[in-house]
Amino acid sequence: MRQTPPPSLAIDAHADLAVSKPEFADTLSHLAATVCVASAGNGPDSLGRTVTATFSLSANPPSIVISIKADSPLAALIAAERGFSLAMLAEGQELIADAFAGKIEASKRYLVGIWAEWPSGRPRLLGAAATLDCLLSASIEVGDHMLFVGTIVATQTSAHADPLIWGRRRYQSLDRTRSLTLASNGMRPLPQASLRPEPAIAEEEAMRQVLEKLLQDGKDDALLRFTLGSICLQEADFDTALAHVERAIAFDPDYSAAWKLRGAILLKLGRHQEAIQVWREGRTVAERKGDLQAAKEIGVFLKRLERQCLAANGNE
Ligand SMILES: Cc1cc2nc3c(=O)[nH]c(=O)nc-3n(C[C@H](O)[C@H](O)[C@H](O)COP(=O)(O)O)c2cc1C
Incomplete structure (x- = not known):
């Protein structure tokens, strides 16, 4: 049986007027985001990659979007298995972020970090700032990425771990961001020397x-x-x-x-x-x-x- 191809959205109408790739990358490097690992599949067949292109979509139903390179094996697996899980990494999990960004070959990535499973069988990272499991509710190909909309069916959060931030091409700590908030006396609070x-x-x-x-x-x-x-x-x-x-x-x-x-x-x-x-x-x-x-x-x-x-x- 022939499979219907996923819907796609053409975005090349103004491609000839677009800025250069380095200009794009330099500018977007200022868009700081929580480092996440998106996963699909079960047990030894799981696949995952580090992602920052993700956003909260809707509260009703609770939904999130992740953007995954369209020609990657992970995109194919999410589409085939109709679901994905997401781990928002915590400070200190830089090794996991590096591994899933390609420093470690795909078949060995889940050896880095402590991974359990959601009831769906998809990978669940322990020690993350937050983790969630999703059923795929929609997808669309846009440019060279697939946007996957997931309905969130299970979550787990940590009361203590701070999310690991990626901004200006390096890992950053939320502590620095927190120091931008003015205290009630109008002073910038000093960064904390220890965990809360x-x-x-x-x-x-x-x-x-x-x-x-x-x-x-x-x-x-x-x-x-x-x-x-x-x-x-x-x-x-x-x-x-x-x-x-x-x-x-x-x-x-x-x-x-x-x-x-x-x-x-x-x-x-x-x-x-x-x-x-x-x-x-x-x-x-x-x-x-x-x-x-x-x-x-x-x-x-x-x-x-x-x-x-x-x-x-x-x-x-
Ligand atoms: C900070 C950071 C953010 C990334 N964000 C995304 C993303 O949102 N979507 C994506 O498809 N790839 C993203 N990547 C790239 C993939 O993590 C990387 O290409 C992939 O893990 C390579 O593995 P592969 O050998 O499985 O293709 C990001 C990489 C880094 C370092």
């Missing part, structure tokens, strides 16, 4: 158990340790958090987000001089790696802590 000390919630406790089980079963890598470290920090279990994050750094000495977290945990433990040393080293690592946003943030935390320590010594 909010109470742990049942979902995170459940995730900690899942991750600890993975450790017991022999899975052990930088991202797993980093995620566990973040959860333990949120649960105010600082010693365990430190042990996990130090293991993450042992696995990947260039993991800037782990250096940043390690300093924050030491600060919580009141080990200020060690926090200073760790952040100094972390800043060097981030600079060497070209992770300028992380270097900048660590620099801000460091300056503030050094100033606090100086003031405390002066008062003695």
Whole structure:
């Protein structure tokens, strides 16, 4: 039986007047967005890629749009399986973003990060800022991309994780954006030196158990340790958090987000001089790696802590 081709929308009426590709890319690099991973398929047949071209479409019915390169295997799979899942990555999940942006071949991407499944069987990322599962309700080919409209049938959100932002061709932290908000006294609040000390919630406790089980079963890598470290920090279990994050750094000495977290945990433990040393080293690592946003943030935390320590010594 012949399949009807998906509807398409021609957008080349003014193509001869359009700006150049570099001009397009330079300008659009200022359109900051949450880094997401879009997935389709089940188990070993799953396919996924990093995406930022996604937006909330409608509340009735709850719907979202993702834009996927039309000639990619993922676009074909979403159309065939009539659904997709989306993970909005959290700060610290840069390795996952890199893997799904093509740094790792398609068949090995789900080895990076801790993946479970939605009831539909589609991939569900643990430790993400938010995740959702969709049934395909419409699609249209526009230019070289497919726009897929998904009706959201399941969601999971984290009360603690901040979304990972992509803007001006690098990963960015929401903390910087948050510092733009004026406080009630009209001053710009300083960036927080540590993760917010909010109470742990049942979902995170459940995730900690899942991750600890993975450790017991022999899975052990930088991202797993980093995620566990973040959860333990949120649960105010600082010693365990430190042990996990130090293991993450042992696995990947260039993991800037782990250096940043390690300093924050030491600060919580009141080990200020060690926090200073760790952040100094972390800043060097981030600079060497070209992770300028992380270097900048660590620099801000460091300056503030050094100033606090100086003031405390002066008062003695
Ligand atoms: C920050 C970022 C955002 C991206 N956004 C999209 C997107 O919205 N849609 C898309 O189809 N590809 C997007 N890509 C490109 C794909 O992630 C990349 O081409 C793909 O993973 C390559 O894998 P493949 O070997 O499976 O084609 C993005 C890449 C990056 C780094």
